[in-house]
Amino acid sequence: MDRRSLMKLGLAGLAAPALMRPARAQGATLNMYTSSDANISDFWSNVVKPSFEAANPGVQINVVIAREGGGTQAIAERALAALQTGTGPLLDIIEQHDPNLPAGGIDAGLWVDWTKAGIANYGRVNPLAIQTNFGLPYRGSQVLLAFDTTKLGQDEAPRTWAELVDWIKANPGQFIYNRPDKGGSGGNFVRRAIHEANGRDPSLFTVANFDAAKAEGMLAGGFDILADLAPSLFDAGAYTSGNANSIQLLAQGAVTMIPAWSDQALQAINQGVLPETTGLVQLTDLPLAGGFSQSVVPTNAENLDMAIALADFLLTPEIQTAIVTGIGGFPGVSWSELPADLQERFAAVVPASIPTFPGGDWGAAVSDGWYRNVAPNVTRD
Amino acid sequence: MTDTATSGGAATGRPDASGRVTGLILVALPVAMVMTMIVWPIGLAILDTLWLPGPDGTGARFSVASYRFFFSDGYSLGNLWITIWTTAVSTAILMAIAIPLSIYLRFRTGRAAAVVQALAIFPLFVPSIILAYAFVRVLGPNGMVDIILANIGLPRIRSPYLTVWGPVIGFVWDNLPLTVVILLAGLSGVSTQAVEAARDVGAGRIATFRHIILPRIGPSILVAASFVVLGLFSAFTFPYLLGPAAPEMMGPFMQRTFGDVLDPVQARTQAVVTFLFCAAFGWFYVRSIAANRRRMAR
Incomplete structure (x- = not known):
């Protein structure tokens, strides 16, 4: 300076x-x-x-x-x-x-x-x-799961990553997330899968520790989880192009559950974009990232x-x-x-901690890796 | 070019020199704009993709590494292929709709034709982003079409939303007005008498179209197709909002490579490849215009 x-x-x-x-x-x-x-x-x-x-x-x-x-x-x-x-x-x-x-x-x-x-x-x-x-x-805000309580009771909603994966596979076509570079709700869903593949330890990813070769190995596990989920997603592997587009599909009743930003979901419910019957739930084993x-x-x-x-x-x-x-x-x-x-x-919604994921090189590696490894879905048509 | 200039000069009776100066002044501004805002940046972009820093990050030198990466990377080639596919399919569908439609509008008069013409031109006044959201409400999952089908007891269709057909449908609708207008202009050169004469000697609809109409509107079809192809090849809104996550069309792919992957050299390489495809179609367009002018001047 x-x-x-x-x-x-x-x-x-x-x-x-x-x-x-x-x-x-x-x-x-x-x-x-x-x-x-x-x-x-x-x-x-x-x-x-x-x-x-x-x-x-x-x-x-x-x-x-x-x-x-x-x-x-x-x-x-x-x-x-x-x-x-x-x-x-x-x-x-x-x-x-x-x-x-x-x-x-x-x-x-x-x-x-x-x-x-x-x-x-x-x-x-x-x-x-x-x-x-x-x-x-x-x-601040955090990504959580927004779902249609008329199709899935508040008590039956998944509370852990494993339960969420089971639910998505048991209800094919009822879940969608957006492309990770087009909005944080899908982006942090992808990051949560990467956390899952790395012992649910967000501290492994810091702004300073990016290394292209090491990153490839760390991210691959997360991409495997997501590629495995793809056939069970909406339209056998479709991804919306933004946070609001996922909310639109939930609002139209086309899917039962989406990841959504907490603030955006609450505002959508208040404005009537999402119905009163929309439920919100956070995973308890490791919350979805936010920031x-x-x-x-x-x-x-x-x-x-x-x-x-x-x-x-x-x-x-x-x-x-x-x-x-x-x-x-x-x-x-x-x-x-x-x-x-x-x-x-707001005592009930105050989060004790919000896992974060670094931007910059890590962010670029996550989204480009996702486009190359998860998005192409050869079995789709 | 030469004979149009001399005949124009002679017909208006103006001295050639002052006509030339006025003409030069008139074209100076657009030419200057094309040079500074299109040719110069393209030159810079091409230079940037061929003049890369060495392996140690210093000392720029000539290298085709970024093109070698593009043409050996299956993902990039897949994106180029889907762009060509979408452009070809959309243009073919568009022509299949627009040619019969404009022939109908050219040879029919009355209220029904006026209504059809108004409907065909209407998309010209709808911004494509509005159209994309309307598409989701109408053809999207649980959209209007689904609801109508369900109410009359038919099975629901698989929505084209977020598939390769999403952008195709959007493009066809969005480009219909311009194509119809260009074709109608071409059809105005087909005289009603010529068509009637052909019908009198017993030519059927197909024969009339092939031998009387098609030869006259060939250049218009080429012009309309060039416009559509150039627009579609670098399209962004429809593939971004309605298309699948992968493969991506070149427009969203370039934007993502530049803005998210933060790889400007590769983004420019994609842009140069896209530009070369567009330039080839542009050459077709210019050639057809020039050929037309020559024919008119004769």
């Missing part, structure tokens, strides 16, 4: 709390990028944007949707290139992005270090949710101070409560920081 950016960072740390005052915030437009599903981009447009703009007159948030794999990756690469040439990245904050990408970004000083950014609410963040100093966890969205701010952001103020704003009780009640997500702050009635209401 060069001296100029270091100074900028230090100054930002000192100045951020003061900048919460509206007087300094004349005429800034914050470019916020997201690659999440519509439930999250809607949350930004309808909840975060108006309340932050009301608290900071003259400031506007420009919600930019860069959806589909690699959407924010290209933006992050542009920010890194801009950092190297000393120009602006036209980016102030990415709502959810793996700070380990692009490679070398952290070493080059691309992302703001939240432990040094001096934001008032950082101390309230759930320590379990912090993966790196450069990603600010502000919301906390990590917000990143580039150190060369055009409106660095205001972007850091926005990150701090995300951790306020107002926004954190809205994440729980509005989009069915987990708060980024510790549950004890939320209003007492809310803690009580």
